[in-house]
Amino acid sequence: MGETSSSSMMPSSSPNLAHQLHVKLTSSNYLLWKTQFMPMIFACGLNQHIDGTTQIPTQFLDDTNTKSNPAYIVWLCEDQIVLSWIVASVSESILPQLVEATTAHAAWDKLVATYASGSRPYIRELKSQLHTLRHDNVSIESYVLKAKGIADKLATPAKIHQ
Incomplete structure (x- = not known):
């Protein structure tokens, strides 16, 4: 064969x-x-x-x-x-x-x-986004949703992302 x-x-x-x-x-x-x-x-x-x-x-x-x-x-x-x-x-x-x-x-x-959530660079990036978040010309609803999205990412355990 x-x-x-x-x-x-x-x-x-x-x-x-x-x-x-x-x-x-x-x-x-x-x-x-x-x-x-x-x-x-x-x-x-x-x-x-x-x-x-x-x-x-x-x-x-x-x-x-x-x-x-x-x-x-x-x-x-x-x-x-x-x-x-x-x-x-x-x-x-x-x-x-x-x-x-x-x-x-x-x-x-x-x-x-x-x-992935839990890595230092990722957490630094999210904190920076939260710190520099501005209302500018978006609705208050959009502003709050964006802030909540960033806060939720900070609160999500690392094992979910891996």
């Missing part, structure tokens, strides 16, 4: 989900961004690339590093697809934080550590 080629195990095409992400991650909308991003990852069956529940297959099948592991090639392809979705779904100001992330899990961990 012939050897299975790794190309037959590769995903034939990956959905381009970037156009479905109407909200790009900024320093102040992590929960909203995560709410739209996670269902897409789960629907594609690729959540293990961000939650770390699957061990990365070995790159080679033997100790001589001459025979590539088809499972690794599939994992790498899927992981790079998820990484590309993450990169495509963040604002330009967030992108520099992901430059050195070579896996989807590494990129995800950086975003969670920086923007």
Whole structure:
């Protein structure tokens, strides 16, 4: 029986989900961004690339590093697809934080550590938004809703966001 080629195990095409992400991650909308991003990852069956529940297959099948592991090639392809979705779904100001992330899990961990509720930069950002909030030309209802939204984000436990 012939050897299975790794190309037959590769995903034939990956959905381009970037156009479905109407909200790009900024320093102040992590929960909203995560709410739209996670269902897409789960629907594609690729959540293990961000939650770390699957061990990365070995790159080679033997100790001589001459025979590539088809499972690794599939994992790498899927992981790079998820990484590309993450990169495509963040604002330009967030992108520099992901430059050195070579896996989807590494990129995800950086975003969670920086923007999930409970992280110091996130809390500082929210406090700054609350401190600089102005009534200006918006209705009092809009002003109060915005203030309440910021206060609610400050009060939300970190584990909900991770």
